[in-house]
Amino acid sequence: MPASSSDVITVALLGTPAVSAATLYGFFDILAGTRRDWQMLHGGEAVDSPFRPRVVSRDGLPFEAGNGVRITPDDSFAECPRPDIVCVTDLMLPPGAAADGMFDAELRYLRQAWDAGATLCSSCSGALLLAGTGLLDGHDATSHWAYCDLLARDYPRTRWNAERMLVVTGPQQRIMMAGSGAAWHLLALALIARFASPEEAMQVARVNLLATQDVSALAYSSLTRGSRAEDPVVARCQVWAADHYGLENPVSQLVSLSGLPERTFKRRFTEATGMAPLEYIHMLRLEEAKQLLESTELPVEAVAVEVGYQDASFFSRLFRRKVALTPAHYRRRFGALNEQLRRVAAG
Structure with a gap:
């Protein structure tokens, strides 16, 4: 149990x-x-x-x-x-x-x-x-x-x-x-x-x-590692982004949520998190995509839409650049392990 x-x-x-x-x-x-x-x-x-x-x-x-x-x-x-x-x-x-x-x-x-x-x-x-x-x-x-x-x-x-x-x-x-x-x-x-x-x-x-064998360490890394920002405005935006990253134009909505001028918001967000707001949204989306590829049989195109990308080709290119594997290769590598561990857990 x-x-x-x-x-x-x-x-x-x-x-x-x-x-x-x-x-x-x-x-x-x-x-x-x-x-x-x-x-x-x-x-x-x-x-x-x-x-x-x-x-x-x-x-x-x-x-x-x-x-x-x-x-x-x-x-x-x-x-x-x-x-x-x-x-x-x-x-x-x-x-x-x-x-x-x-x-x-x-x-x-x-x-x-x-x-x-x-x-x-x-x-x-x-x-x-x-x-x-x-x-x-x-x-x-x-x-x-x-x-x-x-x-x-x-x-x-x-x-x-x-x-x-x-x-x-x-x-x-x-x-x-x-x-x-x-x-x-x-x-x-x-x-x-x-x-x-x-x-x-x-x-x-x-x-x-x-x-690991022949797989880059990037494939294992968690894109959402790191702590919440100390800047309270940015921290509030991080909490919102964790639940709404799949929406259309999430960066614009983050700017509105912050109540700051766009340039000021982007500067403070980058200073607090080490990445620009759009990069941060990509990070959240790709981490969720990894979980879906591990644990579901959704087609790659459906995974892309699920996390907020209408263009599956763009999603696949971005995924490969950040994770060092294509979505299909990632699924083969980690989906099989996930399934095996679930079978063991179920007895």
Whole structure:
């Protein structure tokens, strides 16, 4: 269920001497920055993340991670508040390495958390531990491609899918697994979509430029970042523009609303916001267009009209110049991710 602003979702990130610090704290940072970072970049009031990530280990004592980084857990298993989510971020073990008895305490903790209603997650080679719980029997699963054949040998009752980046499985869809390498980003976004909202997951993806590959950072940026102007006249106009940017001749209406001579208004608006009034209107329209392209199947021409452009060709050229992608390419890139996160959130 999505979290309200007052809910706290406790996420236990399993710390073992085989973990890599990059993935462990990558999960920590992304979850801790949910909601908080988007608000900060948009000049909003400070808010906390709905997630409370905790690095937990069997005894809570500092240890050296698999890549040599010193890790200081937040809690021992016994001290950690009852988790809503437990995640095995990864294990730096060679494929086929004998792990008999090495993780007995961790396996007990995972089973206890499962019995108490927690969602269990693994990334990459962390599937070794989830498989050891027996909870994957009869279900689909994924892991790093280098491990799947050996996991299929050791756990033949599980259907291993090396080609899948994300698998959501098990009773009540309470097991979530990421495949090879950087697929952990997708798992983190899926957790945010399910436990907070798909919209906030998309915000996190854009703040952190997740899955950028060959796409310019401009495609991820929020055009409406920044705080409201300190000039009270300009601030009042910004509030009006946020709801009326789609109207015809909005700059003329802003001038009238301000009660200032046109030249004076444009000068004060530019000084207060860093952009001319018409540029500001374009910014609002294009940001709304991005949301529509992500979340609807409206034709590009209809999206243009919806946000205030009667000339679809002009809209497409402007969009490409400001976002570094055509509207159609933007939809292919982000609409698919948005749809996937919504499916995960719906269970």
